[in-house]
Amino acid sequence: METVKRISLALIIVGAINWLLIGLFQFDLVAALFGGQDAALSRVVYTLVGIGGVLCLPSLFAPIEGDDYNYNTNYATEFSEDNETFRDKE
Template sequence: MFIARLLVIIGALNWGLIGLFGFDLVAFLFGGQMSLISRLVYTLVGVAGVVLIGDLVGNQQRA
C-alpha cells in the first residue's frame, strides 16, 4: 500500500502543478506526455488510484 499511496501523491502533485501553472512535471522529466516512460508513470498512478479505491471500499465494509 505504501507504493500505491506514494504514486497517488505524485499524481496529485502533478495535477496540482497542471492546474495552477499549466506545468506537467512528469512530461517535463520524461520527455513529453507521449513518451513511453511518461505513459508508464501515468498508468501506474492510475492503477494505484484503483488499488486505493479498492482498499477504501474494503475498509468501509469492515467498519
C-alpha cells in the same frame, strides 16, 4: 500487502502533485521530466499512477479502525410501531 499499499499511496501522491501543478501553473512535471506526454516513460508513469489509484479504491470503502459508531438504525416513528412491538401484540 502493506508494501503494495504504500507504493500505491506514493504513486497517488505523485499524481496529485502533478495535477496540482497542471491546475495552478499549466505545468506537467511528469511530461517535463520524461520527455513529453507522448514519451514511453511518461506513459508508464501515468499508467502506474492510475494502477495505484485503482489499488487504493478498496480502502475508500473499508471501515475506519476505532470507529465505534452504531450503524444499526431504527426506522420506527412516533406514528408507527417498530417491528418488535408489532410482533409482541400478535
